[in-house]
Amino acid sequence: MEINGKTRLLGLLGDPVQHTLSPLIHNTLSDILGINEVYVPFHTHKEGLADAVKGAFELNILGMNATVPHKNEIMASLVDIDEGAAAIGAVNTLVRTANGYKGYNTDMxxxxxxxxxxxxxxxxxxxxxxxxxxxxxxxxxxxxxxxxxxxxxxxxxxxxxxxxxxxxxxxxxxxxxxxxxxxxxxxxxxxxxxxxxxxxxxxxxxxxxxxxxxxxxxxxxxxxxxxxxxxxxxxxxxxxxxxxxxxxxxxxxGLRMLLYQGIIAYELWNDISISEDVADIVYDRLLQSIRE
Ligand code: NDP
The missing domain is CATH 3.40.50.720 (NAD(P)-binding Rossmann-like Domain)
Incomplete structure (x- = not known):
């Protein structure tokens, strides 16, 4: 995909992030759906987490995932939290709103x-x-x-x-x-x-x-x-x-749980609904990657 002036950024906040399969899920979705977005891992230490969320908003980043060890602490940096995520006490997906990010738990x-x-x-x-x-x-x-x-x-x-x-x-x-x-x-x-x-x-x-x-x-x-x-x-x-x-x-x-937490995050970021045919293509790529 060509990165140009209209490209939007998505990313993952975590420590470590090297093993993540999330870029594979989201960049495959952008490819298949022809959406001009790029997903990258951001290795973020807990001391800088609040600044990272603030900075992401200023940089016009559309949405992010949070992984270990940030799923609880990140809640303090959000402007709103979905009811399920609040009850679970963990957020793994940040969705951009007019004045900050809203947190969801797409693992659940x-x-x-x-x-x-x-x-x-x-x-x-x-x-x-x-x-x-x-x-x-x-x-x-x-x-x-x-x-x-x-x-x-x-x-x-x-x-x-x-x-x-x-x-x-x-x-x-x-x-x-x-x-x-x-x-x-x-x-x-x-x-x-x-x-x-x-x-x-x-x-x-x-x-x-x-x-x-x-x-x-x-x-x-x-x-x-x-x-x-x-x-x-x-x-x-x-x-x-x-x-x-x-x-x-x-x-x-749990591979379909991993798949669907990503699919649902992508649906929330883009306000779209993703078909099972597309989900199956991403699933095959995940399968291939864990078998390599
Ligand atoms: P945590 O570290 O928060 O919890 C680990 C759990 O395993 C605790 O209940 C712990 O018990 C128990 N445990 C660890 N070692 C032992 C042991 N030797 N004997 C008995 N119990 C033990 O991990 P998570 O909850 O984040 O993740 C749990 C699993 O779920 C992981 O394998 C992870 O990969 C998987 N996962 C999969 C996802 C998916 O998308 N498919 C998403 C998230 C997680 P205790 O409290 O006593 O220490």
């Missing part, structure tokens, strides 16, 4: 669109979330928002799971979420002896190069899974997914 929206693409419904379902880090907060909000009947959040550090459960129960005004220690999953299965669960694997266990690691390695657990969604996409099939499939459950990875 992307995971939601991934589930829709696979036909996975959460309404009235029993859900288990493994992990209580940043990504788990987005998963928790989405499960509550989609009307799950019961959501159990299990984490090695129970306090982090408790905080998420309290925050989400408070925000939605119902006691749907329960926090438990990771090791107490047996008790949870006994308490719900007739139920199967939709399980989100949102710990970092199993991420390459530790491909054979898994958060729970007990076949009895997997017998009770109806659908397993691992947020990890590298490796493409995690040990968690293999154990789900061996037990007869459906299993999906």
């Amino acid at each position: 929206m992307g995971l939601s669109r991934e589930l829709e693409s696979y036909g996975v419904e959460l309404d009235s379902k029993r859900v288990i979330i493994l992990g209580a880090g940043g990504a788990a907060r987005a998963v928790a909000y989405m499960c509550m928002n989609k009307g799950a009947d019961k959501v159990y959040i299990l984490n090695r550090t129970i306090e982090k799971a408790q905080t998420i459960a309290e925050d989400m129960n408070g925000h939605f005004g119902r006691e749907t979420m329960t926090a438990m220690r990771l090791g107490d999953y047996g008790q949870l299965l006994q308490e719900n002896v007739d139920d199967k669960f939709v399980v989100f694997q949102s710990t970092s266990i199993g991420l390459a190069p530790n491909n054979e690691a898994v958060v729970i390695d007990d076949p009895h657990f997997y017998d009770r899974v109806s659908v397993g969604i691992d947020l990890i996409y590298n490796p493409f099939e995690t040990k968690f997914m293999k154990l789900c499939r061996q037990a007869g459950a459906l299993a999906y990875n």
